[in-house]
Amino acid sequence: MTIFGFAFSALAPWLLLGAPLGAAILVWAYRYRGTANEVVISTFLLVRRLPELMTARKRFSPPPQFWLELAIVALLSLAAAGISAMQAGEKIAIVLDSSLSMLAKEPSGGTRFESAARIASADAVQRFARSRFTVFTAAASLQRASESGISGPAAALAIRGLKPTLSPDRLDSAIYSLLNDGSYDSVWVYTDKAAPEGLMSLAKLKVTSIPTDTGATRNAWIRSVSSLPAGALSVDIGVVGPAPATARLTADCFDSSGVPVREHSGKTIQLSPASPTTVQLGPIREPWSYCSVSVQGLSAGEESLLVDNEAWVTSDSAGSTIRVVSPLTPDELGLPRIQGYSFERISPEALPSLSAGAAVIFHRTAPPPELTASSLVVMPPTGPLGLSGSVGIEASGTASVTRWSSSHPLLQYLNPTLLSISRVRPLRCPELSQQILSSSAGDLVCAGEDRSGRLVVTGFEIFPFDGLLSPTVSIFTLNALKWIAQVPSTASGAVGPATLPEGATNVRYLAPSAPPPEQQGDSTFDISTPGIIAFSPQGGPAPQIRAFNIFSDEESNLSDTESLSVSLASVEPQARARAPFACAPWFALIAWLLLAIDIARRAIRASAWGAR
Amino acid sequence: MQLSPETLRLLSAFALRTRRSFYGIRQGSHRSQRRGHGMEFAEFRNYELGDNPRYIDWNLFARSDKLLVKRYLEEENVALYIVIDGSRSMTHPSLREKWDLASHISAFASFIGLANKDPVTISVLGGPHSPRFWSGKAFGPLTSFLSEATTMLVTPEAQSLNLPEEARRAATRVTFPGICLILSDFLYPLEQVISVLGAFRARNMEVHAVQVLGKTDQSLGGDLRSSGITIADSETGEVRGLSLDTESRATYAELLNEHTEKIREHCRAHRVQFTSVVADGAPADAGISALTQMGLFV
Numbered sequence: 001m002t003i004f005g006f007a008f009s010a011l012a013p014w015l016l017l018g019a020p021l022g023a024a025i026l027v028w029a030y031r032y033r034g035t036a037n038e039v040v041i042s043t044f045l046l047v048r049r050l051p052e053l054m055t056a057r058k059r060f061s062p063p064p065q066f067w068l069e070l071a072i073v074a075l076l077s078l079a080a081a082g083i084s085a086m087q088a089g090e091k092i093a094i095v096l097d098s099s100l101s102m103l104a105k106e107p108s109g110g111t112r113f114e115s116a117a118r119i120a121s122a123d124a125v126q127r128f129a130r131s132r133f134t135v136f137t138a139a140a141s142l143q144r145a146s147e148s149g150i151s152g153p154a155a156a157l158a159i160r161g162l163k164p165t166l167s168p169d170r171l172d173s174a175i176y177s178l179l180n181d182g183s184y185d186s187v188w189v190y191t192d193k194a195a196p197e198g199l200m201s202l203a204k205l206k207v208t209s210i211p212t213d214t215g216a217t218r219n220a221w222i223r224s225v226s227s228l229p230a231g232a233l234s235v236d237i238g239v240v241g242p243a244p245a246t247a248r249l250t251a252d253c254f255d256s257s258g259v260p261v262r263e264h265s266g267k268t269i270q271l272s273p274a275s276p277t278t279v280q281l282g283p284i285r286e287p288w289s290y291c292s293v294s295v296q297g298l299s300a301g302e303e304s305l306l307v308d309n310e311a312w313v314t315s316d317s318a319g320s321t322i323r324v325v326s327p328l329t330p331d332e333l334g335l336p337r338i339q340g341y342s343f344e345r346i347s348p349e350a351l352p353s354l355s356a357g358a359a360v361i362f363h364r365t366a367p368p369p370e371l372t373a374s375s376l377v378v379m380p381p382t383g384p385l386g387l388s389g390s391v392g393i394e395a396s397g398t399a400s401v402t403r404w405s406s407s408h409p410l411l412q413y414l415n416p417t418l419l420s421i422s423r424v425r426p427l428r429c430p431e432l433s434q435q436i437l438s439s440s441a442g443d444l445v446c447a448g449e450d451r452s453g454r455l456v457v458t459g460f461e462i463f464p465f466d467g468l469l470s471p472t473v474s475i476f477t478l479n480a481l482k483w484i485a486q487v488p489s490t491a492s493g494a495v496g497p498a499t500l501p502e503g504a505t506n507v508r509y510l511a512p513s514a515p516p517p518e519q520q521g522d523s524t525f526d527i528s529t530p531g532i533i534a535f536s537p538q539g540g541p542a543p544q545i546r547a548f549n550i551f552s553d554e555e556s557n558l559s560d561t562e563s564l565s566v567s568l569a570s571v572e573p574q575a576r577a578r579a580p581f582a583c584a585p586w587f588a589l590i591a592w593l594l595l596a597i598d599i600a601r602r603a604i605r606a607s608a609w610g611a612r
Numbered sequence: 613m614q615l616s617p618e619t620l621r622l623l624s625a626f627a628l629r630t631r632r633s634f635y636g637i638r639q640g641s642h643r644s645q646r647r648g649h650g651m652e653f654a655e656f657r658n659y660e661l662g663d664n665p666r667y668i669d670w671n672l673f674a675r676s677d678k679l680l681v682k683r684y685l686e687e688e689n690v691a692l693y694i695v696i697d698g699s700r701s702m703t704h705p706s707l708r709e710k711w712d713l714a715s716h717i718s719a720f721a722s723f724i725g726l727a728n729k730d731p732v733t734i735s736v737l738g739g740p741h742s743p744r745f746w747s748g749k750a751f752g753p754l755t756s757f758l759s760e761a762t763t764m765l766v767t768p769e770a771q772s773l774n775l776p777e778e779a780r781r782a783a784t785r786v787t788f789p790g791i792c793l794i795l796s797d798f799l800y801p802l803e804q805v806i807s808v809l810g811a812f813r814a815r816n817m818e819v820h821a822v823q824v825l826g827k828t829d830q831s832l833g834g835d836l837r838s839s840g841i842t843i844a845d846s847e848t849g850e851v852r853g854l855s856l857d858t859e860s861r862a863t864y865a866e867l868l869n870e871h872t873e874k875i876r877e878h879c880r881a882h883r884v885q886f887t888s889v890v891a892d893g894a895p896a897d898a899g900i901s902a903l904t905q906m907g908l909f910v
Contacts, residue, residue, distance in 0.1 A: 042701035046867040
């Protein structure tokens with residue numbers, strides 16, 4: 001599209017008719033004003049001898065004031081066209097943060113989500129009547145919640161019917177995709193996160209942060225639960241609030257048929273906001289299959305978020321041995337320094353014999369074209385990666401992280417900007433994965449999962465593991481190992497879309513009592529609430545169970561209203577691309593200046609309007 | 613019309629000067645074609661029966677034995693005819709400055725003439741009947757006549773005139789040839805201008821033509837700065853548009869100058885004194901200025 005074409009499409013073309021219309025009126029006015037000044041002369045004796053062109057008045061030679069007024073008309077027309085286009089054809093995307101933290105109660109009694117919905121509805125109704133809206137919710141993924149291009153009242157109606165989810169939000173990537181989509185003139189975001197100043201300067205993005213009193217917010221939540229040998233449970237508890245509080249931690253366990261065991265385990269603990277508390281329950285001597293762990297103590301009126309006070313855990317342990325395919329030994333990779341896992345170096349030939357659910361590290365080795373186990377691929381060789389991904393040529397020099405998906409578990413407890421990466425092999429992520437870390441050179445980390453397991457690919461070296469010598473890389477390594485190992489003793493999955501073994505049947509909630517999860521794909525199910533899911537594997541001897549929880553410190557820590565982290569470098573050019581509307585006020589300003597000049601000229605000459 | 617004392621003082625210093633002699637009506641201050649008993653010797657002629665013997669030059673008779681009679685130049689007054697163009701181009705209310713200037717020049721010339729006991733006749737072409745004023749006491753009635761003519765002519769309803777015919781009619785009323793002062797804008801075809809002037813020249817008069825132009829005549833559209841205007845012909849009422857730019861103004865100025873030069877050339881060839889004045893500013897001042905340009909009053 002040419003510059004002219006783009007500028008024209010950015011205006012309301014029908015209002016541009018004001019320019020020629022105004023010009024015609026001006027010409028008529030000037031001609032009429034000349035006609036109104038009828039001059040009586042003595043005789044036409046000499047006038048008849050003038051050239052016919054002069055007496056026919058076919059020529060129109062207006063004075064400078066005519067051009068001044070024509071410029072004013074044209075500029076006002078352009079300004080009106082621009083402003084009208086700004087308001088009339090504006091397509092607005094309304095994004096409501098529907099993550100877990102939006103369920104938090106406010107002192108007024110309502111939830112943050114209700115406040116956000118109320119503000120968004122009011123904004124949509126008050127907007128210019130011809131604006132068109134599309135409503136989205138952003139939690140684990142961006143979901144469209146209404147038809148495209150609906151009116152303000154219809155958008156308000158759609159917003160009232162929305163419900164929050166129990167998932168952590170992926171708001172950053174949602175905003176990024178909408179801003180770069182190009183289908184919307186503005187993106188309005190309603191969230192409990194803060195908006196950084198730089199982000200608010202983008203003309204097409206408006207972030208409305210729900211006002212919260214973080215100082216008075218109190219919440220206690222279970223950060224993680226793991227089963228220990230001999231039937232004990234390890235519970236990690238977090239708390240935020242103005243003062244220490246006493247809480248009661250209890251575990252209700254059940255056998256495989258769902259019958260509660262008689263032995264109860266409980267403990268009264270002192271919670272401190274300063275640091276998370278890890279409590280060991282049990283051991284429970286009676287055999288149990290799964291447990292429900294809950295923390296209670298803060299009164300219901302005090303606590304802002306209750307749904308994160310309960311967690312589920314299963315007792316079956318598939319072990320946590322991670323296989324390593326690498327030209328280096330585990331010692332050279334620093335793996336013995338990592339606690340909680342056992343590492344076993346294997347050859348690539350042994351891969352097909354691995355059982356489902358196994359985890360493998362491919363260090364500087366090409367993974368097989370089709371994954372059969374959860375894999376962490378570190379610095380794969382340059383070339384095709386499989387599943388349509390690829391690895392670029394290694395580049396030396398320090399690469400800085402420009403964009404990241406902050407809510408992904410791989411980046412938990414991590415500040416990506418502190419990553420110091422000297423050698424990079426830029427990645428093109430496989431289809432099943434998404435970009436987790438990106439730099440100006442390309443993607444640095446990809447992560448995803450499918451029916452065979454989880455996949456993490458890093459384009460930079462994370463070994464040897466040296467602990468505190470390079471803490472940021474070490475935390476990332478631990479997160480990656482934890483994520484691919486899918487430690488069954490903590491929780492086998494998070495609420496949301498979950499993948500069960502291929503051919504799983506009879507998928508149902510074992511606890512709590514809830515409708516069966518909705519199947520979304522061949523082996524993908526929508527796990528909407530935390531609990532124990534039972535299913536029968538294809539050809540398996542006995543039903544298996546898996547626990548699903550909502551472990552998200554980012555969401556449960558209600559006092560930490562972190563800012564959105566959309567990379568300005570990637571968004572701003574797109575936002576600027578649709579900026580010609582900003583010309584409208586300048587057109588109007590210039591028009592008013594010209595008008596002032598015209599008035600000044602008349603005033604200085606002390607002549608009446610229109611007088612000569 | 614009221615003349616200020618200052619104007620009257622200025623006018624008192626003027627006198628009518630003729631380029632040739634006429635037969636006068638009464639004794640006056642101008643050399644007459646009549647020979648008689650004046651103070652200045654003119655010629656001798658043979659005594660004829662009936663001549664008064666008192667005028668025989670007896671000294672000459674003694675020397676030459678011839679009876680010769682001495683004749684002297686008579687000094688008589690000169691009839692001053694003032695002809696004002698009363699057509700629409702002079703009397704239209706929008707062009708009134710031309711009429712005002714013409715009437716002021718007429719009044720001034722009349723004042724000077726009457727002060728020298730020259731009879732003054734004002735003839736307004738298309739106007740009221742032309743009276744004759746004989747003495748300085750008649751200046752009051754003369755100005756009243758001009759005012760009456762102004763009231764009669766300077767109205768929107770006035771009709772256009774056949775100027776050559778009106779001029780011939782006025783010329784027939786001339787009884788004593790004298791000085792004829794014609795005040796007109798002469799913005800009509802050259803043939804008509806020649807007819808008007810010829811009508812009075814045919815009466816053996818010393819003709820002075822004074823062209824009185826207005827500002828809109830001199831510069832098309834006057835001070836207007838509009839790009840286009842509508843102009844109306846004061847004579848016919850015809851209306852048409854006009855592109856009023858520098859080029860059209862310049863072309864009009866050339867045409868006016870060409871027309872005026874043709875009239876001037878004609879006047880020079882026929883011993884008619886031609887003067888062109890522009891009605892700009894106060895008519896009294898412009899009138900005094902016009903008198904000095906004419907060369908008729910010294």
